[in-house]
Amino acid sequence: MTVVPYAEQFERLKPALPGAAGLREQAFARYAAHGFPGMKREAWRHTKLTPISGAALEPAAASNVSPADIAAHLIPDALTLVFVNGRLDRALSNIEQAPGGVTIESLSDVLARGDDLSPWLTQAADDSPDDALVSLNTALMNDGAVIRVADGIHVEAPIHLLFFAKREGMSQVRNVIVAGKGASVTVAEGYFGGKDAYWTNVVNQFFLAEGASIEHARQQNEGLAAYHIGSNRVRLAADARFNSVAVMLGGAVARNETRVLVAGERAQCHLAGVSLGRGKQLQDSVTVLDHAVPGGISDQVFKAVLDDQSHAVYQGKVIVRQDAQKTDARQANHNILLARSAEASSKPELEIFADDVKCAHGATVGELDKNMLFYMQARGLDPKTARALLVEGFVLEVLERIASPEIRDMFRTDIGGWLHGRALS
Amino acid sequence: MLEIKNLHAAVDGKEILKGLDLTVKAGEVHAIMGPNGSGKSTLAYVLAGRAGYEVTEGSVAYDGKDLLEMSADERARDGVFLGFQYPVELPGVNGMTFLRTAANAVRRHRGLPELDGIDFLKLLRQKASLLEMDDSLLKRAVNVGFSGGEKKRNEIAQMAVLDPTLMVLDETDSGLDIDALKVVSKGINALRGPDKATVLVTHYQRLLSYVEPDFVHILARGKIVASGGKELALELERDGYVNYVPEAA
Ligand SMILES: Nc1ncnc2c1ncn2[C@@H]1O[C@H](COP(=O)(O)OP(=O)(O)OP(=O)(O)O)[C@@H](O)[C@H]1O
Ligand SMILES: [Mg+2]
Numbered sequence: 003m004t005v006v007p008y009a010e011q012f013e014r015l016k017p018a019l020p021g022a023a024g025l026r027e028q029a030f031a032r033y034a035a036h037g038f039p040g041m042k043r044e045a046w047r048h049t050k051l052t053p054i055s056g057a058a059l060e061p062a063a064a065s066n067v068s069p070a071d072i073a074a075h076l077i078p079d080a081l082t083l084v085f086v087n088g089r090l091d092r093a094l095s096n097i098e099q100a101p102g103g104v105t106i107e108s109l110s111d112v113l114a115r116g117d118d119l120s121p122w123l124t125q126a127a128d129d130s131p132d133d134a135l136v137s138l139n140t141a142l143m144n145d146g147a148v149i150r151v152a153d154g155i156h157v158e159a160p161i162h163l164l165f166f167a168k169r170e171g172m173s174q175v176r177n178v179i180v181a182g183k184g185a186s187v188t189v190a191e192g193y194f195g196g197k198d199a200y201w202t203n204v205v206n207q208f209f210l211a212e213g214a215s216i217e218h219a220r221q222q223n224e225g226l227a228a229y230h231i232g233s234n235r236v237r238l239a240a241d242a243r244f245n246s247v248a249v250m251l252g253g254a255v256a257r258n259e260t261r262v263l264v265a266g267e268r269a270q271c272h273l274a275g276v277s278l279g280r281g282k283q284l285q286d287s288v289t290v291l292d293h294a295v296p297g298g299i300s301d302q303v304f305k306a307v308l309d310d311q312s313h314a315v316y317q318g319k320v321i322v323r324q325d326a327q328k329t330d331a332r333q334a335n336h337n338i339l340l341a342r343s344a345e346a347s348s349k350p351e352l353e354i355f356a357d358d359v360k361c362a363h364g365a366t367v368g369e370l371d372k373n374m375l376f377y378m379q380a381r382g383l384d385p386k387t388a389r390a391l392l393v394e395g396f397v398l399e400v401l402e403r404i405a406s407p408e409i410r411d412m413f414r415t416d417i418g419g420w421l422h423g424r425a426l427s
Numbered sequence: 428m429l430e431i432k433n434l435h436a437a438v439d440g441k442e443i444l445k446g447l448d449l450t451v452k453a454g455e456v457h458a459i460m461g462p463n464g465s466g467k468s469t470l471a472y473v474l475a476g477r478a479g480y481e482v483t484e485g486s487v488a489y490d491g492k493d494l495l496e497m498s499a500d501e502r503a504r505d506g507v508f509l510g511f512q513y514p515v516e517l518p519g520v521n522g523m524t525f526l527r528t529a530a531n532a533v534r535r536h537r538g539l540p541e542l543d544g545i546d547f548l549k550l551l552r553q554k555a556s557l558l559e560m561d562d563s564l565l566k567r568a569v570n571v572g573f574s575g576g577e578k579k580r581n582e583i584a585q586m587a588v589l590d591p592t593l594m595v596l597d598e599t600d601s602g603l604d605i606d607a608l609k610v611v612s613k614g615i616n617a618l619r620g621p622d623k624a625t626v627l628v629t630h631y632q633r634l635l636s637y638v639e640p641d642f643v644h645i646l647a648r649g650k651i652v653a654s655g656g657k658e659l660a661l662e663l664e665r666d667g668y669v670n671y672v673p674e675a676a
Contacts, residue, residue, distance in 0.1 A: 377515035381529040382503035395519025
């Protein structure tokens, strides 16, 4: 038998990993059955992983950031958890301020004290080779956030998970967010890093009980040599609502995969993404919307603005099972190429087994509209400013979906910085 | 102010303007009428500097400068305003941001200080109220989801903010209801002045009863085929183009 990457690390590291020993063994075996998803897997076709699969990375060494380093990334009045190289920095976090009905803990604490999270953790991956890196995450998970919101609790302050990477190595992060019946909460994630080549492998699991609502915002601004594999798993009970907006700017190779199970009737899922690519970046947005029951609503809008030789991929799969009558599933993918050498791939996939459903999808790839540019020039805007406003407008439309004005502003600043750093001439 | 001589222009290799002459002096209002497809919008686009409208012969002088040498945005900053027959929607581009960016580009060109958000808002409110325009329209994405009439009103609001020298308005009256036509006409008249000039492209006499032209021209098959005073518009309203364009009979 060939040895899969990370086999030696797992053997060596496991005694020191927090809790869940049995679960880790099972998960590693699942991962090892397939190893890294190769480019022969359709869902991973564009995601070149050789730098992190060829030579196994070591866990990034413990490190620290200063309050000044993080100040610009904070959301005012948020409950903030700061992770450095995948480990919670308690001094910079304020989770003890969580209001009644909300518990926010470090995953490492929860596992170390022997809590059994396996009923949740095991739902993230199945035996498919496509899930191998989620299983590897379960085997190697070191820290993350465990957030539980009790039934009927509305959490006013956004919960902000901030991840900073310093120096090389890997971080295996696992976040579990459980919203009770009728609960509502905002969860934001931010990823930042330096110039080093490192790997963030993060798995987020969202469980929404009946009538629960989660606003999710994701800001992926890793260093440009980083590998970022983000896997989101969402389970929606009846009448639950999940609204997610992900902005991807960083990483050499970055992936944001969201798999949603619409398990309860009339649940709603809104997924949106913005990728901004430059250099030779690859940004992969993958969604799987599984409508298992009637009356579900899903809508997706993914947009990319691509410069240089960057490449954005959108793969959106919608499954409407036989029982899922009256499902309304929409997806749209729009791409603007700022350079001829940039590339956008769009792959909608519909598997529909019910007959009374509405499914719509649309995709466009293009340059900026010449009519629009002329109209703006006819009002006195120079071509560079006109282009920047159009690109900004194209992207800001997506940010409108973010409910929190503070988070929207923060994302807008990030995007504005990217645009002004671009040679939009 | 504007002197067009023997202008020939082609789109996609097809000649549309075929030797057009027109002189507009400061303070004047000129109306251009003509059958569909005769080249009125083409003329407007050539004056505004749209790419793809190739001038093959002739000249256009604006304030003594060679207009054709200037880029579209230079012309706009230098006081040439085109009111579009079909205003363009700009998804995601906030109306305020757009117009403030434009106004400040024009002001920089004129050597005036830029307006900050508050001063700009004051100016905009004042112009919008002149046009009896709900300023919530201006907070939305430019022209997106606007009705036909709202788009035209928005063109005039933009014009009022930018305060141009030469106004070229391509069928700004089409699609306006009777009340809106009066309001828009008031907006145009408010911008008239001894150092300014207006070229109105229109199909209807109605606009001209509110914005009185000094001259009316008939553009047919790429040329000005007749010119007269405002009575020419009344004659066209009555008889159509039959006396000027043989095939219109
Ligand atoms: N891209 C193009 N390729 C070929 N022909 C064109 C192109 N654009 C415009 N034309 C033609 O040029 C002619 C003049 O068009 P223009 O829009 O200037 O007419 P107009 O006088 O403004 O008409 P209307 O009163 O209908 O607005 C028309 O016959 C039109 O079909
Ligand atoms: Mg026209």
